[in-house]
Amino acid sequence: MKDYRLTSNSIGVGGSLIMVIFVMLCLTVFSVLSFTTAYSDLKLSVNSEEMTVDFYEINGKGEKKLAEINEKLLSINKTDLKDNNFKKVIIEKLKDIKDIVITEELEHVIVYYESIGEKNQKICITLKILIHEKNYRLYYEIISWNLTNIEIPEYDEETYDLWEGVDENFEN
Numbered sequence: 001m002k003d004y005r006l007t008s009n010s011i012g013v014g015g016s017l018i019m020v021i022f023v024m025l026c027l028t029v030f031s032v033l034s035f036t037t038a039y040s041d042l043k044l045s046v047n048s049e050e051m052t053v054d055f056y057e058i059n060g061k062g063e064k065k066l067a068e069i070n071e072k073l074l075s076i077n078k079t080d081l082k083d084n085n086f087k088k089v090i091i092e093k094l095k096d097i098k099d100i101v102i103t104e105e106l107e108h109v110i111v112y113y114e115s116i117g118e119k120n121q122k123i124c125i126t127l128k129i130l131i132h133e134k135n136y137r138l139y140y141e142i143i144s145w146n147l148t149n150i151e152i153p154e155y156d157e158e159t160y161d162l163w164e165g166v167d168e169n170f171e172n
Helices: 012-074 086-094
Strands: 100-104 109-116 121-131 138-149
Touching: 012 086, 012 109, 012 121, 012 138, 086 100, 086 109
Parallel strands: none
Antiparallel strands: 100 109, 109 121, 121 138
C-alpha cells in the first residue's frame, strides 16, 4: 500500500499572480510583434503590386512603340530598298514616330527609345534594323530591352567617427 502524504507547501497567491502577469506580458509582446510583422508584410506586398503593375504598363507601352515601328517598316516598298540608300529610306520613314532616337551605322540603323513608368522605373529599348540581302526585306533585332531606375535614390552619407582615439592634448 502506498503512503500518500498531504503537504501544506504551495506556491500561494503571490506566486500564481506573478505567473499570470508574466504570461500576459509574454502574450502582449508576441501579439505586438506579430501585428507589426503582418503590417510590414502588407506594406511590402502593396508596394510590390504597384511596381509590378507599373512594369507591365511600361512594357506594354514599349510593345506598342515597337508595333508602330514595325508597321512603318512593313509599309516601305521593296523597290525603294534596292538602292544603296536603304538607310536613308528607313530614317525618312521612321522620323515621324515620336520620342525615338535614330542613328545610322555602317550596315544598319539603330533605333533607341524609352518607356517611362510612374514608379521610378523605365524600360530602355534598342533595336537594330537590317535589310535581308537576297529578298530586300527589312527586319529588326532587339539589342536591349532593359528595366532600369529613373533616379537612383540618394542616401545620407554621414560619417560617424565611432572611435576618436586618444586626444593629444590629454595629460595625466
